[in-house]
Amino acid sequence: MPILEKISRLMNHAFIFVAGTFMVAMILITCANIVSRLVWVPVKGTFELMGFFGAVVTAFALGYTQAKKAHISVDILVNRFPKRVQKFLNGINSVICMIFFTLAGWQIAKLGNTLRTSGEVTETLRIIYYPFTYGVALGCFLLSLVLLVELAELFFSENGAT
């Protein structure tokens, strides 16, 4: 299990680096578009690229956000349960979310396949965009991996993550 945890941690670091880079790119593209539009003509395709970059930023941060426990939850009642019950509920929680995000990742990858095989391109730049769709699927799979690691920790660590 430490190997799985290490893989998850390394992947999250890599993904968050990519997400951060795309976020900086979003700022630069938008600002370039404002300036270019004021002095000459707008930068073509800003609207499309911003959306796709935003998708990468969010999807690649999914695992990291879960690992940092930054998704808001209502723990007012859960915290009052005995530790063993909390551990059990956390386990169910992780399993449900893991199944959901694996299904979501699989379906989004299928959507990416459809976009790839049909040769779908964007309206303005006329570029393929299925790689971004695959990126979102990858983000969902990484989140599932983080949830799997959390589940494994519940079983293998002494105290479990509560």
Added chain:
Amino acid sequence: MDAALVGILGIIVLLIVLFILGMPVGFAMAVVGFCGFSYVISPQAALNMIATDLWSTFSKYGLTVIPLFILMGYLAFHAGIAERLYDAAYKWVGHWRGGLAIATIAADEMFAAICGSNTATAATMGAVALPQMNKYNYDTRLSTGTVVTGGTLGTVMPPSVVLIIIGLQTEQSIVKLFLAGILPAIVLGLLFVVTIIVLCRLYPDFGPAGPKTSLAEKLKSLLGVIEALTIFVLVIGGLYFGVFTPTEAGAAGVLITLVVSFSTRKLTWTGFIRSIGDTLKISCMVYMLVTGAIIFGRFLAVTRLPFMVADFAASLPVSPYVILVMVMAIYLLGGCFMDSLGFLVLTIPIFFPLGIALGFDPIWYAIILTMVTTMGAITPPVGVNIYVVKALAPDIKLGTIFKSVSFFLLACIGSIILLILFPQLALIIPNAMFD
């Protein structure tokens, strides 16, 4: 089974998943929405729906405004802009009784104008103002309450993440919502100041007067306000005059904050990297909330429950304001038990159509919901700002903070009553700008 009944069951299951399993709000809404949609339509349709919704929400241009405004706030925080705002306010009013608390509210109001989150505002001002108030022997019942409630101004004063989410979910103009938030935020801030003054009259030991400062010091401190003012004027001004869209305003705000912070050498590389990391975390959480709400909203829409609730409420033989009070009570109660932003996102698909069916102005109604939601952030037991301040001041008992906040709740209620009595408080600026 009747579709509306399935919708009600879905809400009950969602509450169980939220409260018993403690599943993150965004995930819970998505999972329950997916299961409900599978039941009402078909599992294959539900699978297609989650793929399409996740992809289209994550890649939606309109939502890219969220990380940008969050980053702007974090950069401002790491660049120490809040400290200089507080210092300026402190130099001007710190020598009054309760002056440091008033300075905190004033700095909150100014910082909120460049930061879109109430927790970020509370955390920032808490870190800056609490040590100062402790130094001058302020009673913790005043100091903690000031910081906790002052943070709520971040939600109402533009740019605000809550207003952006409401705008995106209800397809209202974000620019109009931003404009509508300005006066209510100022009124709320003024009522907080009145509360501080009254408290210090009743209990003079709560906020002893600080040392006096010379006029030269006062004027010099104003330099600290210039950077925040520059950012606010350029960003919000650019938005209002149509120079850029809300998303562009966010990107421009980040760039302006970066230029201002790096040119004054106040922002370090570490501060910049931390800002990026924190922004990714918070914006991902917000994106997931919005996506979860959209998926849950799709399920509710196929059950037709929101429309039935809206039609039922609109047909009731009572004044729309009675229903409004009931809606506000639900928000207050909901805000007591779960994170206010999560509750807002969860309930907008039901309560926004209701407000429109009752004939309320959508912009005004959105501001009312925002104000009530902000109250949720400071009401026990799940007031998120309370825990932010508790983390900053671990020695202070939670009970003391709760008591301290209760003084300020009257000001929150007062501002909502004023907004109901005088809707123009919210509408005058957007109407003047757009009509």
